[in-house]
Amino acid sequence: MIEKRNDWQERLSPRVNAIAPSGIRKFFDIAAQMEDVISLGVGEPDFVTPWSIRESCVYGLEQGYTSYTANRGLPELREEIARHYADEYGCSYDADTDILVTVGVSEALDLVMRAILAPGDEVLIPEPCYVSYQACTILAGGKPVAVPAKIENEFRITPDELEEHVTPRTKALLIGYPNNPTGAIMTRKDLLAIAAFAEKHDLIVISDEIYGDLTYGGEKHVCFSSLPGMQERTILLNGFSKAYAMTGWRIGYALGNKAFISAMTKIHQYTMLCAPITAQIAAIEALRHGEKYMKKMVAEYDRRRHLIYDGFTKMGLPCFEPKGAFYIFPDITSTGYTSDEFAEELLKAEHVALIPGSAFGACGEGHVRCSYATSIDKISEALARIENFLKNHKR
Incomplete structure (x- = not known):
């Protein structure tokens, strides 16, 4: 016994x-x-959440839109996301292969880590940072490596600070600007220096840009994948929670090259299957008419x-x-x-x-x-x- x-x-x-x-x-x-x-x-x-966005969901329910969607999300939503990044940042993403709609940005972050990390792979993470960054790295078998950002530099990270922590096991760099919790941003000049560092060490860059629409004082957000040579090595995370007051809808997305997105989709289809169709319909309306x-x-x-x-x-x-x-x-x-x-x-x-x-x-x-x-x-x-x-x- x-x-x-x-x-x-x-x-x-x-x-x-x-x-x-x-x-x-x-x-x-x-x-x-x-x-x-x-x-x-x-x-x-x-x-x-603005009424027109809520109304689109109500209308969708009235029309009987209650089914699964494709694993990667509604084609119409992926096309709107691709259009938005082309118009706003000059990025060219293929709606069929380069975009995955997720259950919030939190799921996207989890999928990225599980898709790219092998046991012991290191991820450089500037701190202070969002609480999930280290946890998702550990849960995927990776090793988070904190890189302190300094208040005297307005909590921006520099290549010199990153260089102090890079090792042969470093596989990725995870950045989140505008930053939670500090409110810091990175200028284009700042990010170009980070891009050069990533290229020098051949790193995957995970860029969490969920607060990208929330900048002040004439400052405009710089999309990391819009920088020269960065789109191919960058997995960009974004969603609708913050800019459109849609936290409870749980709708986000990831943008990246075909290999990255295919790997993330493979995990997504066995775990979440797809994001809720009602939230996807609302997200389409947010992109089309929610800017005002x-x-x-x-x-x-x-x-x-x-x-x-x-x-x-x-x-x-x-x-x-x-x-x-x-x-x-x-x-x-x-x-x-x-x-x-x-x-x-x-x-x-x-x-x-x-x-x-x-x-x-x-x-x-x-x-x-x-x-x-x-x-x-x-x-x-x-x-x-x-x-x-x-x-x-x-x-």
């Missing part, structure tokens, strides 16, 4: 045991049990950006002025608290939820991430509460 074992944790996959739970969810869970909480932690637009709504939302984010930047600066918490996305990353080292301590004590004392910078990598310690994807009134009240906390709780 086989003896029963109760060591269930040890019997889990070592890769799963190697990753920590999301540092973001912890504070959401605490805040959910409290009253009168103002959240600056959610990386989600506070706008409702998106621009209005971006203008409102810009107004909030100025308010929150001025607020933190005036209360003595140094900030890099964000140029993209909808986050700000103030330095809280002067308070004497660690990032986690600051977030926990602020939540308890003033009922303001934000995310410790350490959740986005070790070099995020000493900072906190605040989202300004919430109303002006809530941002103003949150700033007043934070200022009160600083007066009464600084160590």
Whole structure:
């Protein structure tokens, strides 16, 4: 008779045991049990998806569009994505072979890692960065290699910093600009230098551009695959969650050469099969007629950006002025608290939820991430509460 074992944790996959739970969810869970909480932690637009986009979905349901689609997504959606990148960035993607529609950008990131990584392959990841980057690398059997970006360089990464971490096992570079959590962007000059580095070391570049439409102050997003010689080696990730306020629709896409997209599709067809048809129909409408709504939302984010930047600066918490996305990353080292301590004590004392910078990598310690994807009134009240906390709780 086989003896029963109760060591269930040890019997889990070592890769799963190697990753920590999301540092973001912890504070959401605490805040959910409290009253009168103002959240600056959610990386989600506070706008409702524009009506014309919702209406297209309703119409599709009325017409009975409830079936599977092709694994790669509706041909009409892939054609709209290809047209958008041709018109906006001068990129030429074949809708039949170079585009995969996914269940959010999160699925696209997971597919990329599983498609390209062999056990032990290293991925250079500038930090601070989105919490899923390291986890998805580990789950695919790869090794994430953190490359700290510095506040004195406005959290932009440089080839010299990358050179310090490249090894013979380095296979890919994963970049996410505009950046979550810092709000940093990379200029064309910056990215050309990164492109030269990638070519020098023959790296695959994974470019997460989900915040590409959210830039401010006259800055325009530079699509990495539009740079000379980069489209062939780049897997570009994007979606509709942030720019069109469509987080719950779970609709994203990946662009890349035929080999990359075919490999990702092979995994996708065995796991997700296809993205929901209703979300794909809504995404078509977003690309065709959603720009005017998106621009209005971006203008409102810009107004909030100025308010929150001025607020933190005036209360003595140094900030890099964000140029993209909808986050700000103030330095809280002067308070004497660690990032986690600051977030926990602020939540308890003033009922303001934000995310410790350490959740986005070790070099995020000493900072906190605040989202300004919430109303002006809530941002103003949150700033007043934070200022009160600083007066009464600084160590």
